[in-house]
Amino acid sequence: MSAATQAPWHERRQLLVWLIPPLLWFTVFMVIPYCLLFYYSLGSTEYMTFKPGFSLANLIRVFRTEPYLSVLLKSARIGALTALGATVLGYPVAFCLAFHTRTARAKFLIYLLVIVPWWAAYLVKAYAWKTILGTNGLLNALLLQLHLIHEPLTLFLYNQFSVVLTLIYIFTPFAILSIYAQLERIPTSIVEASSNLGASTFETLTRIIIPLSLPGVIAGAIITFALATGDFIAPALLGGSNAIMISNVVINLLGVAFDWPMAASIGIVVIGVGTALISVAHYLEHRSQARF
């Protein structure tokens, strides 16, 4: 602290040493590409080649022309369902890890048990669900064996259900880690005080633990929402024509339709939403964060 008042010039030179390399990096590999994206979104295509221009027509088309807006909304809905599902499934495990694991060794082992599925290859996890839910899949084989059904059902795969289930599966470990980090910070004394003052387990849970865990829940849910909304593997592998998501649309615009300006316009809209999301997350996390 004293250095700041005594030698501001010295301090400023050090700051520049640290700041300039990453600043340059992010300018070259993020700011400039995003500006290019914006530039492309203002142009148009003629005979599959890009024509520069200055029109907002493409950006307006994102909101006015089908299927862009509805696919965006559907992706957001799938993302929200995923965030909700992963939080609901993740909370009990995080709770056990924070409140019902006695030794440090046990804690470490359970922690590893959570990390392994999180780190297992993404494609592998999506593909595993395909083999389970498919017409010749394990779920159908099991139901046939139990004589619950007489012919394989097709309703498990290639729809929004299979996409959401797979995404929930993929993001649950992440939700666990995020919620656990917050639960671990709740002091034991607060839990004890609550029960000493006569609160039931349920009351302690709903009025102390859950409110205090909200920052972790929100942080995890927002990142899950963002990643799931932008996913393109699960819909491509497990979703039918009904479960196309926004990233698949962007890829089709590039690879099939060669409509770069339209793809860029969707990108700009998504970047806008993403920036807003970071700000909201920041605000909510700070508002709900209690100081111990």
Next chain:
Amino acid sequence: MRELGSRRKAWTLGWTVLAFLYAPLIVMAVFSFNDSEFTSLPFRGFTLRWYTMLLDDDRLLQSVWNSVYVALGVVALSTLFGLPAAIALDRYEFPGKAWFARIVLLPIVLPGVITGVALLLFYMALHLKLSLYTIMLGQGTGLMCVTITEVAARLQRMKKSTEEAARTLGATEWEVLIKVTLPGVMPALFGAMLIAFSISFDEIAVTYLLTGRQNTLPMTLWSILRRQATPEVNAVSTLVIVASILLICVGTWLSRRGSGEPVEAPG
């Protein structure tokens, strides 16, 4: 007492969720040994042929090395640029800091496809040929935020007083960095390297758009999966899972050893 409510009820729920997380992985591993062309019941006997088939698949093996190469490059880039960014963000005040932090964090919430499209336009403008290096630059930009958030969180918990004490006792800025700051952030930096490596090894959205003629492992798996799904994929997947378990164990062991060391130890 920290335990709240019924231990048995809590763990019944907990283990149910963990079973849900492991069931597909176990299914995968079991069917990688099934002597049948299809991943379905009944189980037709034990075989290792899907694993031996892997060893003959040059394209697949080459893509594994490509992935390792890309991931190492990404780790190097995100450390080289992420560490200074974290130090600047935590230890200094400067105008536009909030915006810098926001831009740095943006790739976390942006779909990889959007990052990929933006970079693809950039490469096209520069007439850069797509290769493993273009993938590396793209993933590196996306994953730098991991290093920055991990290291900045660690710096926040580290007291500035140790660094100031070193300065007062006559250490140069360089000595403070090498002997105090770096050893202190080492566990976080190491953890970030592992996370960056594993995400890069698994990354598909950015890679999908920026890949040239050489493919990474997820891209090769993706093309196999889209054509036909042989149990060979189960075998690769099982190996990838086993490899990541080993990596996690080694990583956590190393970082635990690292974090146990007091700050003043090196010298």
